[in-house]
Amino acid sequence: MMFLAGMFAISGAFVSCDDSDDTDGVNKLEVTPSTDISFKADGNEDVVLTVVTDADKWSVEKTDWITVKQNGNKLTVNAEANTTESERPGRITISAGNAEPVKINVLQEALEVGEIVLSVTPSDPIAFEAKGNEAVVLTVTTNAAEWTYTCPEEWMTATKEGDKLTVNAKDNTGDAHVGQIVITAEQKTVKISVTQKAASTEPDPTDKIAGSLTTADALSHTFPYKEPQAVKKTLTFELEKAAEAETRVKINFDEAYVAEFNYLNGTKHVAFPKASVAMSNNNIVTIAAGATSATIEVTLSPSAELNTKDTYMVPLQAVAESDNVTVKTDAARVNFIVKQQGSKTVRNFLYFEVNDTNPLNALEYVLADGQLFFDAVVLFSGNIHWDTQSGKPYMHYNDNVTALLKDKDLYIQPLRDRGIKVLMGVLGDHDGSGPANLTEKGAEVFAEHIAEMCVEYGLDGICMDDEYSEYYKAPTNEYFTGSSTSLKQATYFLERANYYMKKDVPWETMTAVFYWGVYGSGMPAINGRQPAEFVDMVNANYGGSASPVAGGDKSMCSFMSVECNLGGGWVSEDSARQAKEAGYGWCMWFALDPVLGREPWSKLSAAAKGLYDQELMPRTGYYKKTGAGRYDPTRYEE
Incomplete structure (x- = not known):
């Protein structure tokens, strides 16, 4: 699409830092993705661009209705609501x-004719200090005749003009x-x-030594259905x-x-029973004079209060006990984060087309008994x-996947709220890119991108599928090895994806693999x-059983892969019972x-x-897909 000078207004530059540029030679500048961006009239998801440069600063010019926000080398792009009946170009x-x-x-x-739009700029979460705050001005864009607002009046002030x-x-x-703050214009919100922040109880003297609470232990734990045992975790204050x-430190x-964590993260965690938490040394971490750290042991015990539907949180906070x-x-x-496993020792893994x-x-x-049949989607x-x-490399989503991610609170979170893990399929798409030809640098970049995807859309991990990549079309650069592929390269990506998901995603994640292409045991x-x-978790082609990878056993394997449309794969009561007894998971x-x-x-x-x-109870309802990129969150009775 061509744009002529003067077609749109340009706002001022947006600069990341103030150091002078290095003018020796030609600077490098890469922006990913750098393809054209299309927005709807209203209700758009952020588009995140990654900017890589060796210059000391970078800046952005934009059309006035485009919104941008910088965070490190990330540029988040969105658009204010279009209140006109004409499409508008920008750059x-x-x-x-x-x-x-x-x-x-x-x-x-x-x-669209008759459509009501509403956008608020900025729309990021607002964090106030305990006192001495500057006012924040929000700009409301809508074609509605009137808009209203609500806010916590007991501790906030708001003025509309x-x-x-x-x-x-x-x-x-x-x-x-x-x-x-809730801003409403007709049916839009x-x-x-x-x-x-809470009021400070005392000044923070400059001679005090700052410290951090950490743990090297896994942040998640699931109590097994049979014979659950107490688990010990170690906290370090450094x-x-x-x-x-x-x-x-206490x-x-x-x-x-x-409740605060749930509100800020869109979760529905329940507090773990306090009576089932025990700490050594009367909850006190004591660091000896001349030392820099000490530890405390936390014991989490099984409880009859736990159920299989809820996810429990053990919220531990360090508070200074001594004046120094x-x-x-x-x-x-x-x-x-704690879960209680149900009676199911074998779980069901469902790919949705x-x-x-x-x-x-x-x-x-x-x-x-009320447990859901499916455990991961x-x-x-x-x-x-x-x-x-x-x-x-980056993740691409078609219109259908995009619609689900955009309305994650309608189509993804309800599954997670019921204990179902929701994974994103990662599949080749005929363009030459795939897990088997990523360089170490490419795997690192893509793995970090995967973790960001999970955080942004509330996903519980990925399921890798080395199909349709057509590696003969692949580029050869610092991110891809061209048509040269290997299981080692594909496995290296899985290890990096696991690393970044465990590091950056604040909930338990999962990596599953379909045995196809280079992937196998x-x-x-x-x-x-x-x-x-x-x-x-690993699964095989229709009609087959998967074998474990090194270090694993059958509990990570699917004993059968069933194709529900074309009829591949078979499960009988006897074969299912034999698989359970054999240890398949x-x-x-x-x-x-x-x-x-x-x-x-x-x-x-x-x-x-x-x-x-x-017994599997008779199904009494269903949910519709209503067209390309359209779903209906309404439950329909049979």
């Missing part, structure tokens, strides 16, 4: 030193505040999270430097923080692509780790769809009887 221009600027065209759709809403927090003399005197069970220490605000907490099917249908398959599928300008060790340390199902009649009830029922000695 983002990213400059760095003397490099050739990168120009990205942006096109926003016209307002024209299209502006000016908000601030009153000085806080008590506990921390959590709330939201925008919610902005607001927090305020000072920035040694203290001359003994230092004491570890509190901060039950009130669970202060606890860093951003390193004061460790939160353990989301081009055809609404994934909410997984909720309709229930065992006689794959959105099949997102795709690995490579950016033709930067050469980097012969995966090598990577970075000193056996494959079973970074692969959680999974059964794989593909392309289930009750609306389209892809529902092999005899196999599903046989699996329920053989695996769980239970």
Whole structure:
């Protein structure tokens, strides 16, 4: 698409730093992705660009209705609501030193007749200090005749004038505040999270030594159904430097923080029973004079109060007990996540063909004791692509996957709230990119991108599928090895993806692999780790059983892969019971769809009887897919 000078207004430059540029030679500038951006008239998801340059600064020029936000080397792009019945073109221009600027065209759709739009800028969460705050001005864009707002009036102030809403927090003399500003125009609503720090109980003397609470242990734990045992976790409190005197820090069970965590992260965790948490040394970490750290042991015990539906949180907070220490605000907490396993020792793994099917249908398959039949769902599928300008790998989503991610609270979170893991399928797409030809640098970049995807869309991990990559089309650069492929390269990516998901995603994640292409049980060790340390589940082609990778056993394997549409694979009550007794941990199902009649009830029922000695209850409802990129969150009765 061509744009002529003067077609749109350009706002001022947006600069990342103030150092002078290096003018020796030509600077490098890469932006990923750098393809054209299309926005709807309203209700758009952020588009995140990655900017890589060797210049000392980079800047952005943009059309006035485009919004941008910088965080390190990330540029988040969105659009204000279009209140006109004409589409509007725009452009983002990213400059760095003397490099050739990168120009990205942006096109926003016209307002549909009768459509109400609403956007608020900025719409990021607002964090106020305890006192002395500056007001925040929000700009409301809508074509509605009137808009209204609500906010926590007991600790906030708000003034509406024209299209502006000016908000601030009153000085806080008590506990921390959590709330939201809700702006409404007819049926449209925008919610902005607001927090305020608690009042400081005393000044923070500069001679105090700062410290952090950490743990090297896994943050998640699942109590088994049979003979659950207490689990021990170790917390470490570490000072920035040694203290001359003994230092004491108390570890509190901060039950009130669970509600704040849920609000800020969109979760529905329940506080773990406090009576089932025990800490050594009367909850006190004591650091000897001259030392920099000490540990405390936390014991989490099974409890009859736990159920299989809820996810529990153990909210631990470090609080200074002696006068010579202060606890860093951003390193004061460790939160353990706990689940109670149900009676199911073999779980069901379901690929949804989301081009055809609404994934909410997984909720309709229930065992006689109330447990859900399906334990993990794959959105099949997102795709690995490579950016033709930067050469980097990234995730691409078709219209159907995009719709599910955009409305994650409607189509993804309800599954997670019921204990179903939701994974993104990662599939080749005929463009030459795939897991088997990633260089170590390419694997690192793509793995970090995968972790960001999980955080952004509330996903529980990935399911890798080395199909359709057509490696003969592949580029040869610092991210890809061209048509040269290997199982080692594909396995290296899995190890890196596991690393970044465990590091960056604040909930338990999962890595599953379909044995196809280069992937199989012969995966090598990577970075000193056996494959079973970074692969959680494997499944084979229809009609087959998977074998474990090195370091694993049958509990990570699917004993059968069932194709629900074309009829591949078979499960009987006897075969399911034999698989359970043999130690298999999974059964794989593909392309289930009750609306389209892809529902092999005899196999599903046989699996329920053989695996769980239970009936699969008759399905009483279903969810529709209503068209390309459209789903309906309404449950319909049979």
